[in-house]
Amino acid sequence: MMWFFGFQVVFGMALLIYVLRQRRRLDLNDYLQEYTRVHRPKATHSIQQAIDVRSLIGQSFTSRIYYFWLNLLDQLGAFALVKLILFLVLVCMLARFFNDSFFQGNIWIVTLIFLLVCTFLGSQFLRNRREKEFEESFPVALNMMTSAVSSGESLTHAISYVGATLEGRVAREFSNMGKRLQLGEAPEDVFRKACARLPYPMFFFFVMTLRANMERGGQLKDIIQRLNKLMFNIRAIEKKKSALTAEARTSAKIVAAIPFIFIIVMRFFSPENYDFIMSDSRGRMLLYYMFASEFIGILIIWGLMRSAR
Template identity: 25%
Template sequence: MTGALLLALSPLLLGVALLLFRLALYKRGEERILQRLGRAYRSVRSGKARREWFDPLLQRAGVDTAAFNPRPWLLAWGGLVMAGLLASGWAFGLMVLLSVPVLGYLYLSWRYRLRVRQIIQQLPGLLDYSVRSLKAGRTLNDSVLGGIDGTREPLRSAMERVRRNVRLGVALEVAVSELAELYDQDEMRLFALGLRINQQYGGNASELMENLIKLIREREQGTRQLKALTGETRVTAWILGALPLSMVGYFLLGNPGYLLGMWRDSQGQMLLLLAFAFQALGCLVLWRMMRSL
C-alpha cells in the first residue's frame, strides 16, 4: 500500500522539485544581474512584469511580486495532498490537488475585483486634481503625476507604477495605457486614449478630463441602480448555490454514517465526486450569470 502510494505521488513530487529548481536558477540569475546593475534597479523592479505566468494576476490583486515567495505555498499544497492521500485515499487527494489552486485563483480574483472597484471610485478625485492643476497653468504630466501623493490606496500604488515608468523615460500616455491593460478597465483605457490624443493632436485636456469624470460617475450610478433592480435574482442565485452544501452539512451533523458509508463504497464515492463536480459546475454557471447582471 505504501509503495503504491509513493508511486502515485512521485509525479507530483517530481513536478514540485523541477519547479523549485527552476525558481532557484531564476533567482540566482536575477541576483547576478542586480549585482551588476547596482541597487537602483531593485527599487523599480517591482513595477516590471516578471516572467512567471501568474505575475499579472498577483499584481492586479495587489500582491508584491518582488517579495512573493511561492515555495512555502507549494510545499504546503504538496503536504495537504499527501495528507489527503494517506487519510482518505486517492479520490480525496485528487480533490485537494484540484481544489487548492481553484480556491487560490478565486481568492486572487476576488481581491482583484475589490481593488479595481476601489480604483475606479478614487479615479475621479485624481482627475479633478489634474483639472484644477491644468487650469492653474501646470503641464499635463505635472498635473497628473502631482496628484498621486494626495490619493489613497489602492489607486496610489497603481499610479506609482505609472510614475516610475515616466521617470524611466516612458511617455505618460503609454504608461497609463499599460496600466489600463494590466487592470483591464475601460475607464483607464479612455483616460489613456484622451492623453494620447492630447499629446498627438492637442486640445483642451481639462475639458476632456471633466467629461471623463462625469462618465465614470454616471456609469457608477447606473451600476448601482442595476444591482438594486437585480437584487432578488442575486439572492436566489446565492440560495441555489448554498442549498446543496447546507444539506451536506446537515447530513454530516445529523447522520454522519449516511455519507461516510457512501464514501467507503467505491460506487458511492464516485457518485459523491460526480455530485461535487456538478455542484462546482452549477456554481460556476450561476457566478457567470451574476457577473453578467
C-alpha cells in the same frame, strides 16, 4: 447511470456556452479593435493615427502571465512571497483535514482541487478589492488632474502632482507615469505598462485621451470632466444592477450551499449513508453527479448575473 451522468454534463456545458454567447456584453478590446478598423483615418506618411490601440491593449499570453504575477505580488503587499507560501500551506492543511474527516479519498487529488479552488477564489477576492479601490480613487485623481491642468500645469506635471498628492495604488501608478515621462521614456511604452497594471475600461479611455491630447492637442480639461461624469453614471448603473440582483444572488448561494451542508450533517447523524456515498461505487456516482450539477448550475447563474444589463 454513467451515460446519464455524461449526458447531464455535456448538456449543461452546451447550455452554458449558448447562454454566454447570447448574453455576454461587448468586450472592450473587441470594441476598440472594431472601432479602429472601421473609423481608422486614411492616413498618409505625414498624418498618422493619434492612438495605436493595439499597442495599449494587445498582449501575448506570456505577457499576461507576467503582469498577472506582478499584480498579484503587488496586491499582497509587503512580504508577498511569504504570504503566498503561508496561504498555500494552509490550503494543503485544510485539504488534509477535510480529506481525513469527510472525503477519505486520494489525498493528492483532493489537495490539487483545494489548491485550484482556493487560488481562484483568493485571486478573485484580491482583484475585486483592487477594482473597488480603483473605482473609489480614480474619480478623485481625475478631479485633481483637472484642477492642475486648469491652473496652467503641463500634462506631465499634472500627472506627477496627482501621484504626489494622493495615496494608494492609483496614486503610485500616476507617480510612476509622471517619473517615466519626465525621464524621457516614450509615452506609448509608459501608457502600455500602466494599462497592464490597471486593466480597467475607464483607465483605458483615460490613457487614450492623454495619448490623443499629447499627439493632437485639444481641451483636456473638458474631456476629463466628461470622463469623470461618465464614470459616475456607470457606477450608479452598477449599484442599481447590484441592488436588483441581490435577492437572486443570495438565493443562488443558499441553494448551492444546501447539498454541502447536508453532506456534513449526514457525516455525524447518518454515518451509514455517508459511508455509502463516500465508499460505495454507486454512491460515488451520486456524489459526482451532485458536484457536476452544482458546478454547472453555478456557472450558468454566474454568466446570467454578469450579462445582466
